[in-house]
Amino acid sequence: MEAVGGQFFRRRSLSIVAVFLVFVIANALAGGYVGFDFVASIADIPAGIAWMASNFVPSVESFEKIGQILSSLGSTVLVSIAASCTAAALAFAFAVLGSRSVGIGGPVSVAVRAIASLFRNIPVVAWAFILLFSFKQSEFTGFFALFLTSFGYLTRCYLESIDEVSGGSVEALRATGAGYFPIVAQAVVPMSITSVISWVLYMIETNIRDATLIGILTGTGIGFVFDLYYKSFRYDIAGLVIVMIVIAVIVCEAVSNYVRRQII
Numbered sequence: 001m002e003a004v005g006g007q008f009f010r011r012r013s014l015s016i017v018a019v020f021l022v023f024v025i026a027n028a029l030a031g032g033y034v035g036f037d038f039v040a041s042i043a044d045i046p047a048g049i050a051w052m053a054s055n056f057v058p059s060v061e062s063f064e065k066i067g068q069i070l071s072s073l074g075s076t077v078l079v080s081i082a083a084s085c086t087a088a089a090l091a092f093a094f095a096v097l098g099s100r101s102v103g104i105g106g107p108v109s110v111a112v113r114a115i116a117s118l119f120r121n122i123p124v125v126a127w128a129f130i131l132l133f134s135f136k137q138s139e140f141t142g143f144f145a146l147f148l149t150s151f152g153y154l155t156r157c158y159l160e161s162i163d164e165v166s167g168g169s170v171e172a173l174r175a176t177g178a179g180y181f182p183i184v185a186q187a188v189v190p191m192s193i194t195s196v197i198s199w200v201l202y203m204i205e206t207n208i209r210d211a212t213l214i215g216i217l218t219g220t221g222i223g224f225v226f227d228l229y230y231k232s233f234r235y236d237i238a239g240l241v242i243v244m245i246v247i248a249v250i251v252c253e254a255v256s257n258y259v260r261r262q263i264i
Contacts, residue, residue: 056239065237069225069244075139076221077248080207083143087150088200091116094151095158102162102188113159119152124210128217137219145214146207154199161195162188194263201256208249 031038096102098112127145135141172187215223222245229237 055235056242057236058240058243059236062234062236062240065229065240069222069237069241072215072222072225073244073248076211076215076223077208077252079139079143079221080146080211081204083146084150084200084203084207087147088154088196088203091151091154092158092196094155095162096184096188098155098159099162099188102183112155116152116155116159119148120156121152122149124149125213125217128214132217139218139220142211142214142218142220145218146211149210150203150207154203157199158192158196161192161199197263198260201259205249205252205256208252209245212245 027038030036094112094116098109098116100109124145127148128141131141131144135144211221212223212226215221215225216227217223222241226238226241226245229235229241
C-alpha cells in the first residue's frame with residue numbers, strides 16, 4: 001500500500017516538474033522569437049520604478065486640476081454604471097429567452113448564445129475602434145462599446161445562473177399548469193435575482209477600469225484627461241489622475257462587496 005502511494009506521489013511530482021519545464025521552455029522560445037531579453041528586463045526594473053516614483057508623484061500644483069479630474073472621473077463612473085445597468089436589463093431578458101430550463105428553445109436559444117459569445121469575445125477596445133468610425137469621438141461611443149461587451153458577458157453569466165438555480169422550481173410550477181410569464185416571475189426572477197445583482201456589480205467595477213482606456217480612444221472622460229496631461233509631460237497631474245482612478249475603483253469595490261453581503 002505504501003509502495004503504491006509512493007509511486008502515485010512520485011508520478012504526481014514528475015508531472016508537476018514536467019509542466020514547469022514545458023512552461024519555461026515555451027517562455028524561452030516565445031521570448032527568443034520576439035527578441036525579449038528577460039535578464040535585461042529584470043535589471044531595468046529598479047530604474048523604471050525609480051523613474052515612476054520621481055515623475056508620477058502628484059505635486060502641490062497638480063491639485064489645482066482636481067476639479068477637472070473629479071468632474072471627468074464622475075462622468076466616467078456614470079457612463080460605466082449606465083452601460084452596465086442597461087446591458088444587465090437586456091442581458092437578463094435575452095438569457096430568459098435562451099435558457100435551457102425556461103427558454104423558448106430551438107433556434108432562439110442557439111441565436112442568443114451565439115450573440116452572447118460574439119459580443120463577449122470581441123474586446124472592448126476593438127468595439128471602441130469599430131464604433132469610432134460611426135459615432136466619432138463622443139460619450140456615446142464609449143457608452144456603446146462598454147454596453148456591447150457587458151451585454152455579451154452578462155448574457156452568458158445569466159444563462160448559466162438561470163439554468164443552475166431555477167430547474168426544480170420551474171418543473172414544480174409547470175406541474176401546476178402555470179404559464180410562461182408566471183413561471184418567469186415566480187421562479188426565475190426570485191431564484192436568480194441575487195446572482196443577477198452580484199454580476200452587474202462586478203460588471204460596473206470592470207467597466208470603470210475599462211472606461212479609462214476607452215476614454216483615451218474616444219477623447220472623453222477621465223481617460224482623455226490622463227492622455228492630455230501625459231502627452232503634455234505633466235506627469236505629476238497624470239499621476240494624480242491615476243491615484244483618483246484607483247480610489248474610485250476601490251470605493252466601488254467596497255460598495256459592491258457591502259451590497260453583496262447584504263443580499264447573499
